[in-house]
Amino acid sequence: MPVTHYTPQTQTTLAFLTAYHVGGAAQWFDQPQDRAGLEEALLWVRRSDVPLTVVGAGTNLLVSDQGIAGLVLSLRQLQGSTWQPEGRVTVGAGEPIARLAWQSARRGWHGLEWAVGIPGSMGGAVAMNAGAHGWETAQVVLGAEVLNTTTGEWRYLTRAQLGFSYRSSVVQQEPWVVVAVDLQLSPGQAANQLVEQVEQYNRHRRQTQPQGYPNCGSVFRNPPGYAAGWLLEQCGLKGQRVGGAQVAHEHANFIVNVDQARAQDIWTLMAQMQQRVQAQFGLNLQAEVKTLGEMTIL
Numbered sequence: 349m350p351v352t353h354y355t356p357q358t359q360t361t362l363a364f365l366t367a368y369h370v371g372g373a374a375q376w377f378d379q380p381q382d383r384a385g386l387e388e389a390l391l392w393v394r395r396s397d398v399p400l401t402v403v404g405a406g407t408n409l410l411v412s413d414q415g416i417a418g419l420v421l422s423l424r425q426l427q428g429s430t431w432q433p434e435g436r437v438t439v440g441a442g443e444p445i446a447r448l449a450w451q452s453a454r455r456g457w458h459g460l461e462w463a464v465g466i467p468g469s470m471g472g473a474v475a476m477n478a479g480a481h482g483w484e485t486a487q488v489v490l491g492a493e494v495l496n497t498t499t500g501e502w503r504y505l506t507r508a509q510l511g512f513s514y515r516s517s518v519v520q521q522e523p524w525v526v527v528a529v530d531l532q533l534s535p536g537q538a539a540n541q542l543v544e545q546v547e548q549y550n551r552h553r554r555q556t557q558p559q560g561y562p563n564c565g566s567v568f569r570n571p572p573g574y575a576a577g578w579l580l581e582q583c584g585l586k587g588q589r590v591g592g593a594q595v596a597h598e599h600a601n602f603i604v605n606v607d608q609a610r611a612q613d614i615w616t617l618m619a620q621m622q623q624r625v626q627a628q629f630g631l632n633l634q635a636e637v638k639t640l641g642e643m644t645i646l
């Protein structure tokens with residue numbers, strides 16, 4: 349494939365593309381509009397030998413204030429879904445999973461109602477095995493079409509091959525980009541009841557999670573047997589602040605950007621939260637949020 353004309357954007361500020369609204373610039377940046385554009389970008393990466401970072405909608409990312417070297421590739425434009433008989437739906441990696449929650453409920457297809465409050469993309473949901481209300485992405489995935497970033501090889505990975513576990517899947521360890529996902533839902537249900545369930549999940553979020561300030565949802569994974577939010581609350585961390593970053597009053601496992609926070613403020617606050625839980629409970633909290641680029645321990 350000829351790639352001589354391919355030129356990604358340079359020095360694109362990622363703060364506008366992440367839910368925290370923090371972070372420096374990507375050295376190179378692109379959002380392919382289709383598969384051909386994605387293949388072209390990946391070929392350029394291989395030929396140019398620059399580092400590659402794949403992102404979705406940026407709702408689970410903490411990007412360094414110093415930015416990111418190499419090409420940052422966002423798949424958020426690869427949207428669209430094809431609804432097939434028998435409850436099967438094929439979804440582009442960039443499709444917002446919350447939109448799918450509404451669409452499937454209105455069709456009377458059960459299985460995605462829980463996803464209504466998750467602002468990320470379908471590809472990000474597979475990478476993270478996103479979940480809520482006792483459900484997780486793995487439960488509705490049949491398989492995914494993926495592209496190997498180092499070889500350019502296309503493959504279809506079944507649910508088993510995707511290696512789902514708590515907030516993780518194989519694409520976090522292997523050089524696979526999720527391009528499209530097959531879901532299996534349960535059709536033939538009462539649409540009005542599914543829509544009511546979606547609305548109830550939405551109401552619950554509004555009552556229990558911070559609204560109005562940029563955030564990335566849960567900062568830390570739940571350690572076995574504990575809710576990270578409960579541990580952090582027991583440590584008296586609600587309201588704790590570093591620069592423009594604050595532990596949310598509504599939920600101690602959320603950090604909100606209340607006043608032009610830097611990534612370093614969030615990173616330092618995360619370290620303080622980990623230290624407090626380690627000191628009080630002897631537990632080592634692991635970040636759920638993905639950090640991109642260099643951070644400094646102050």
Ligand SMILES: Cc1cc2nc3c(=O)[nH]c(=O)nc-3n(C[C@H](O)[C@H](O)[C@H](O)COP(=O)(O)OP(=O)(O)OC[C@H]3O[C@@H](n4cnc5c(N)ncnc54)[C@H](O)[C@@H]3O)c2cc1C
Nearest residue numbers: 404405406407408468469471472473475478479526564565
């Ligand atoms: C208000 C709020 C509420 C949230 N609530 C929840 C919740 O209830 N449950 C939950 O699980 N999460 C929640 N999140 C976190 C986040 O929405 C999920 O982790 C989501 O799945 C991330 O999707 P994304 O497209 O934004 O991915 P990004 O944040 O862009 O990326 C996250 C990771 O996925 C990888 N990735 C993204 N797309 C692809 C792809 N196409 N191929 C390969 N790898 C890819 C990236 O490399 C990165 O490692 C919440 C976030 C916010 C802001």
